[in-house]
Amino acid sequence: MTSQELKDDVGKLGSALFKIAIKYEPDIVTARQRTRRISELLGFDQQDQARLATAVSELARNVHQYAGGGKVEFFFNVNPPQTLFVRVSDSGPGIQDLDAVLGGMYVSPTGMGVGLTGTRKLMDEFELTSSTAGTVVIIGKYLDRRARLLTKEDLGVLMGQLIAKQSGSPFEEIQNQNRDLLNALEEVRAAKEELAQLNNELAETNRGVVALYAELDEKAASLQRANEVKTSFLSNMTHEFRTPLGSIISLTRILLDRVDGPLTAEQEKQVNYIRKSSEGLLELVNDLLDLAKVEAGKVSINASEFHVDELLSGLRGLFRPIMGADSNLELTIETEGAEFEIVTDQAKLSQILRNLISNAIKYTERGSVRVRAHRGGNDRIHFSVSDTGIGIAPDHLETIFEDFSQVDSKLQKKQKGTGLGLPLSRKLARLLGGEIRVESQEGKGSVFHLSLPRIYGGGQEGVLFSSEEPAPDVTSMASDKFRVLIVDDDEPSRYVLRSLVMREISADFFEAENGRLGLDAIRTWKPDVVFLDLTMPILDGFEVLRQLKEQPENASLPVIVNTAKALSSYEQDYLEKNAIAVVSKDRLDEEKARSEIRESLRRAGFDYKVLE
Numbered sequence: 001m002t003s004q005e006l007k008d009d010v011g012k013l014g015s016a017l018f019k020i021a022i023k024y025e026p027d028i029v030t031a032r033q034r035t036r037r038i039s040e041l042l043g044f045d046q047q048d049q050a051r052l053a054t055a056v057s058e059l060a061r062n063v064h065q066y067a068g069g070g071k072v073e074f075f076f077n078v079n080p081p082q083t084l085f086v087r088v089s090d091s092g093p094g095i096q097d098l099d100a101v102l103g104g105m106y107v108s109p110t111g112m113g114v115g116l117t118g119t120r121k122l123m124d125e126f127e128l129t130s131s132t133a134g135t136v137v138i139i140g141k142y143l144d145r146r147a148r149l150l151t152k153e154d155l156g157v158l159m160g161q162l163i164a165k166q167s168g169s170p171f172e173e174i175q176n177q178n179r180d181l182l183n184a185l186e187e188v189r190a191a192k193e194e195l196a197q198l199n200n201e202l203a204e205t206n207r208g209v210v211a212l213y214a215e216l217d218e219k220a221a222s223l224q225r226a227n228e229v230k231t232s233f234l235s236n237m238t239h240e241f242r243t244p245l246g247s248i249i250s251l252t253r254i255l256l257d258r259v260d261g262p263l264t265a266e267q268e269k270q271v272n273y274i275r276k277s278s279e280g281l282l283e284l285v286n287d288l289l290d291l292a293k294v295e296a297g298k299v300s301i302n303a304s305e306f307h308v309d310e311l312l313s314g315l316r317g318l319f320r321p322i323m324g325a326d327s328n329l330e331l332t333i334e335t336e337g338a339e340f341e342i343v344t345d346q347a348k349l350s351q352i353l354r355n356l357i358s359n360a361i362k363y364t365e366r367g368s369v370r371v372r373a374h375r376g377g378n379d380r381i382h383f384s385v386s387d388t389g390i391g392i393a394p395d396h397l398e399t400i401f402e403d404f405s406q407v408d409s410k411l412q413k414k415q416k417g418t419g420l421g422l423p424l425s426r427k428l429a430r431l432l433g434g435e436i437r438v439e440s441q442e443g444k445g446s447v448f449h450l451s452l453p454r455i456y457g458g459g460q461e462g463v464l465f466s467s468e469e470p471a472p473d474v475t476s477m478a479s480d481k482f483r484v485l486i487v488d489d490d491e492p493s494r495y496v497l498r499s500l501v502m503r504e505i506s507a508d509f510f511e512a513e514n515g516r517l518g519l520d521a522i523r524t525w526k527p528d529v530v531f532l533d534l535t536m537p538i539l540d541g542f543e544v545l546r547q548l549k550e551q552p553e554n555a556s557l558p559v560i561v562n563t564a565k566a567l568s569s570y571e572q573d574y575l576e577k578n579a580i581a582v583v584s585k586d587r588l589d590e591e592k593a594r595s596e597i598r599e600s601l602r603r604a605g606f607d608y609k610v611l612e
Helices: 003-011 026-042 046-067 098-102 114-122 152-164 170-256 265-295 308-323 346-362 421-431 491-504 515-525 541-550 569-578 590-604
Strands: 018-022 070-077 083-090 125-131 134-142 304-307 329-333 341-344 367-376 380-387 435-441 445-453 482-487 507-512 529-532 559-563 581-584
Touching: 018 026, 018 046, 026 046, 026 070, 026 083, 026 152, 046 070, 046 083, 046 114, 046 134, 098 114, 098 125, 114 125, 114 134, 170 265, 170 491, 304 308, 308 329, 308 346, 308 367, 329 346, 341 346, 341 445, 346 367, 346 380, 346 421, 346 445, 421 435, 482 491, 482 515, 491 507, 491 590, 507 515, 515 529, 515 541, 529 541, 541 559, 541 569, 559 590, 581 590
Parallel strands: 329 367, 482 507, 482 529, 529 559, 559 581
Antiparallel strands: 018 070, 070 083, 083 134, 125 134, 304 341, 367 380, 380 445, 435 445
16 A cells, blocks of 8 residues: 555544544553454454554653654554554654664664564564654554454444443553563464474474485485496306306317217207207396496497498398298388498497397288388487288386396297397496387387487497407417317317307317416417416416516417406407407307407417418
8 A cells, every 4th residue: 555545544434533632741641542442342462553553652751752743543454354444643844864774773872773673573564754843653453354344433332331431540551561462472382392393294294304304314325235236247147147058069069069979850959959958048148247337337439430220121031031931921111221331340230130130020021111210300310120020019008128137928939049139238338328219009010219419429449369460570489289279178169169269279278277277288288379267266277377478488478368258348448458369258150250260269279371
């Protein structure tokens, strides 16, 4: 309400309800008494009565003290909100620094300023005007909306009651004032107790929150430790599985090649069953190892530049034999429009696409599987693998990317799988800066989308020893008595390796089942080359390499590392510096295995011309 509106409302009431002249100090007490009585008759509660009486008493005191006298007038506005107005006016010199006083920034030595700001806080309406001609303060307090609405006739009756009742003595007013003070103190005490209770509740809540945070931190640390243990377990166990599985597969190949004699038809069937089961188990182990490496952050990204159409052509050649001539399924891998280059990890991209294509073929009985690639916006490459298979329900579109999750379907019961292909593919895609998403309708097929940056944004890390690097300049040894030492704690692995080497060269062999025996054999037997496993009891392969490099007579001895261990970047760098080659025990491709062995022996100094 503006000043003019406030004055207009006061003026609409006509004559004042009551008027008190302030000339002497006892008039201050009278003003307080009358204010209390009027507010009581109008229906204000006891607390508002005390507030009004205190405010009027303070204003009357200012009039008496600073202006030498004035008057207090009471008005009542019957229009909602019904309000009791009190106008206190004087003809004094006015208030200097009015803005500072009202802003609470000025207090005189006698206390002027405190009463005005206090009154302003107690009232619902407050207006003050001051000049050299005097000061007028208008205050107002709203009647509780729950109280009965008063009319002008009611006001006349109330004023009659006010006049009929004699004012009490100053002593009674002091008693009333003390009672008000005690009530106010009681309210403050109750508020203080309530505040203390709230503080206690907040303190308990804070302690609970702190305990909860501590518990969450402990749980997070526990989960982290469990994840690390799981990753370590997967890495170690998959290594332990890969070695015997590789040996089993190699031994079955030796049997199927009739190296040691013919097989009956039934024996050949049995050996083929063993080989297929071992290859399936090795695929599961490799997926587990890849997942463990991704989760442990130990996957190296070896980015290189290559043509996308060449990658797709290689995939077409890989899957063509799988389809067969009688298949009801057509596989189309489109290379047209993919004649552009990409810089990323070719092996991991190929692994992702192989998984997606294999899944599409597995769950499509008839129809087609189509693979496309094209350039998109923001310098990204988009691959899509679409099929006309059984499709995926909407509820399972994210489930299929969870480890070991498989969707229950009629084809699922016919197809064997681990539930690791898609989770591994998504994690590899994210490592390459990309993402995999799927669109599918049940009974109509699915489309898997792979989006990658055309140029991988991360730095290239260490690469394993490559057989394409130039061979070291070593002296050729034209002798058919080439001495080969095999150091490995796994007897089947030694047998398989010896068989592979014997197919390549004529040599003498010596086997040691741990690193310590291997060092003894090197010292006494003087081999021409050492095939060294890394994970062995007593003395592992890394320690054997270290000791050899410290011995001047053996520092240049050619060492070929033969391992199934998943190597870290640090281990790769170390082996590049201290071994002439690293070959893997996972020998699913026999021609590749023989090629690696042949090239490693050439690096070790064997001259193949002697066999020509």
